Amino acid sequence: MRWYAEYAWLDGPAPVAGVLIEAEAGRFTAVTAGQPAPPGVPRLAGVTLPGLANAHSHAFHRALRGRTHDDRGSFWTWRDRMYAVAGRLDPDTYLVLARAVYAELALAGVTCVGEFHYLHHDPQGRRYTDPNVMADALAQAAADAGVRITLLDTCYLTAGVDGAPLAGVQRRFGDADATAWADRFGSWRPTGAHVRAAAAVHSVRAVPAAELPVVADWAAQRRAPLHVHLSEQPAENAACLVRYGRTPTKLLADAGVLGPDTTAVHATHLTDADVALLGGSGTGVCLCPTTERDLADGIGPAGPLSAAGVALSVGSDSHAVIDLFEEARAVEAHERLRTGRRGHFSPAQLLATAGEVGHRALGWADAGRIAVGARADLVTVRCDSVRTAGIDPAGLVFAATAADVTDVVVDGRPVVADGRHLHLDVPAELAAAIRAVTTG
Incomplete structure (x- = not known):
């Protein structure tokens, strides 16, 4: 799988621009910064973080x-x-x-x-x-x-x-x-x-x-x-x-x-x-x-x-x-x-x-970095919401909230896309599950 991150937080004090990320079998196989967006590769707009x-x-x-x-x-x-x-x-x-x-x-x-x-x-x-x-x-x-x-x-x-x-x-x-x-x-x-x-x-x-x-x-x-x-x-x-x-x-x-x-x-x-x-x-x-x-x-x-x-x-x-x-x-x-x-x-x-x-x-020392060999976890945070518009990407942690997460990949598998869980209607499931244990 391949993704192109507008910005990605690698091993440094701030995110870097234009990062091509590749993975196979749930692991990162290549991380290349300073790349133009290649055709046909999904683009992750905003700042992409490790899981x-x-x-x-x-x-x-x-x-x-x-x-x-x-x-x-x-x-x-x-x-x-x-x-x-x-x-x-x-x-x-x-x-x-x-x-x-x-x-x-x-x-x-x-x-x-x-x-x-x-x-x-x-x-x-x-x-x-x-x-x-x-x-x-x-x-x-x-x-x-x-x-x-x-x-x-x-x-x-x-x-x-x-x-x-x-x-x-x-x-x-x-x-x-x-x-x-x-x-x-x-x-x-x-x-x-x-x-x-x-x-x-x-x-x-x-x-x-x-x-x-x-x-x-x-x-x-x-x-x-x-x-x-x-x-x-x-x-x-x-x-x-x-x-x-x-x-x-x-x-x-x-x-x-x-x-x-x-x-x-x-x-x-x-x-x-x-x-x-x-x-x-x-x-x-x-x-x-x-x-x-x-x-x-x-x-x-x-x-x-x-x-x-x-x-x-x-x-x-x-x-x-x-x-x-x-x-x-x-x-x-x-x-x-x-x-x-x-x-x-x-x-x-x-x-x-x-x-x-x-x-x-938690015992997963091979996760939490966007680096070759690490688990292929990605979290993309938008930079165009009312909270993040105009920020310096390096200051993301002082501006973003969970509501700004758009895409999540776990072990190379997409779980969240465009701010929606790909498999579950989360608000409905939460409401029903909580109702079942707080009433009656």
Whole structure:
């Protein structure tokens, strides 16, 4: 396949003009800049980027968008509605909802998603006959939507740092212990080249210290990514200090959870020593700015983390917004708010958080670049909308939104063209799927 990009973002600080891109068997085979448009080759008008990676997703949270802001949108309003949706999902309704959500991601330029999955069992907490049927639903949903997925199966054992047992709908999140989690998920045999199995620790609230090494060892033995919610709220830090006499970051370090294959999600409320531990261990951090501000969690220390050598990726988490341009530019914007200064990250660095770094955090190190040998993922963003008209293409990340994505190619296969998903009526599917789990 061949495409001619008006501008393409290659390995540099800004996009270059006139790029002929060729691919075969899902990989780029030639990338040639400074070329006139050849006849008969599809022209990608605007700026063409490598595929974007959403490194942190909870697909079922998409059903909450616009539904949690009564009572002035308190955290408790959000949590109660989240549990209500979690209690209604089954393998069939989850497949339909996740397929629509992943198709919305594709429309936003996302070619790979990291699904932080803890909705394992039935509403009473009993294992399904196939104990990984909910994981199967997510893998199938990604295939139907045309995107790759890293299924981050999540160990979730307790309701708090104090070890309180799971109750109510939380029971469907949990296994008996980390060994039972490992046995269950270790039996999963995903099908399709679009899916990879990986592990997650929900948080130090949900996995006791003695159980953490089991999950870390499972991931290490398979050289699989390992993700963990970290210091999302001050209350988590305070409870961890009371129970263990250590910050959550230090607890994870002592248990062998941190390392180059690990990504800490949020990392909002860190000490200087925490930042040094993350940087020194090679652990990455996934920031989710739109969710962090939607839930009033706070602004994380993106600048100090980057200065410590931490690779930053981004995710849309609860899907209050699905727009990785917004997530990426918020990394810079929130750092400006935190410090009162501008100019912390370049446009190329911000796009890398939404692309190459995110892919690497999800175990797809061969994606996120328009380069020979890389996976043939392309995202084209128009430069003639009311948001992007007249911009310098180098400043795209500070102007564009998901609505400006026109074309998406995943592993050489067109998924979105002219702003429309080629296989699904996404608005209709979203409306029906959300209605099915929020009414009745």
